[in-house]
Amino acid sequence: xxxxxxxxxxxxxxxxxxxxxxxxxxxxxxxxxxxxxxxxxxxxxxxxxxxxxxxxxxxxxxxxxxxxxxxxxxxxxxxxxxxxxxxxxxxxxxxxxxxxxxxxxxxxxxxxxxxxxxxxxxxxxxxxxxxxxxxxxxxxxxxxxxxxxxxxxxxxxxxxxxxxxxxxxxxxxxxxxxxxxxxxxxxxxxxxxxxxxxxxxxxxxxxxxxxxxxxxxxxxxxxxxxxxxxxxxxxxxxxxxxxxxxxxxxxxxxxxxxxxxxxxxx
Numbered sequence: 001x002x003x004x005x006x007x008x009x010x011x012x013x014x015x016x017x018x019x020x021x022x023x024x025x026x027x028x029x030x031x032x033x034x035x036x037x038x039x040x041x042x043x044x045x046x047x048x049x050x051x052x053x054x055x056x057x058x059x060x061x062x063x064x065x066x067x068x069x070x071x072x073x074x075x076x077x078x079x080x081x082x083x084x085x086x087x088x089x090x091x092x093x094x095x096x097x098x099x100x101x102x103x104x105x106x107x108x109x110x111x112x113x114x115x116x117x118x119x120x121x122x123x124x125x126x127x128x129x130x131x132x133x134x135x136x137x138x139x140x141x142x143x144x145x146x147x148x149x150x151x152x153x154x155x156x157x158x159x160x161x162x163x164x165x166x167x168x169x170x171x172x173x174x175x176x177x178x179x180x181x182x183x184x185x186x187x188x189x190x191x192x193x194x195x196x197x198x199x200x201x202x203x204x205x206x207x208x209x210x211x212x213x214x215x216x217x218x219x220x221x222x223x224x225x226x227x228x229x230x231x232x233x234x235x236x237x238x239x240x241x242x243x244x245x246x247x248x249x250x251x252x253x254x255x256x257x258x259x260x261x262x263x264x265x266x
Contacts, residue, residue: 001120002214004051004261006067006097010038014062015249017086020160022250034245038065041219041253044239048217053260055097061090066251067258068163070094072118074145075264077104081114084132106144110134115258116161122171123265124192125149128162147265150192152185163210163254170215173197175227177204203227207243210252221252
């Protein structure tokens with residue numbers, strides 16, 4: 001998993017609006033530093049043996065660097081995101097790229113934060129809702145792709161996408177911050193029979209769970225030492241990267257990469 005990734009660039013990244021608690025128009029990212037962070041993430045993916053495909057960002061789309069919200073892709077098919085109005089202009093670029101690269105493309109019938117709220121984990125689809133994604137969206141995804149859908153409601157705007165609260169380490173292992181999920185969703189996650197790694201508030205708020213794992217190498221942000229140590233103890237290679245500027249828009253390592261190789265559930 002996560003061996004074929006789509007990334008954009010940070011050339012036009014800026015805070016032009018505020019649609020999550022991390023964005024502040026008075027605190028603009030340093031563009032040169034953000035570009036360097038983004039390029040370092042892409043280089044780390046390639047060093048881990050992953051394919052990184054590029055989609056050029058558009059000047060009018062300052063959040064296009066967060067490609068994870070553009071779609072959810074599985075088994076050669078893609079469901080486009082339906083993001084907040086400030087980011088809607090991005091979707092036409094994702095539509096064009098995915099069609100040009102021979103993916104079958106579907107529109108989302110409801111509000112949908114793309115891969116940010118749709119994490120594939122073996123036969124399961126971890127389906128976030130309550131902030132940016134309409135709960136009904138996941139019935140559409142289940143019918144289209146056939147996953148066993150696990151509805152997980154995040155506990156407030158701080159966890160505006162599920163990929164800030166939960167991370168897929170491999171098909172049998174998840175990391176998560178319990179308080180980022182509402183009580184019923186925590187119980188649902190614990191009933192799946194998967195191995196769960198609990199992450200504390202300090203690491204979670206440092207965007208520790210916004211990571212990319214292929215089951216062998218984990219690429220994640222700096223500043224989350226406890227989770228990084230736990231993953232290394234499990235025999236995983238862990239690469240920690242600076243995301244200081246990228247986090248000013250509310251995104252980290254996972255947000256900048258759209259997975260293209262999610263397989264059909266089995």
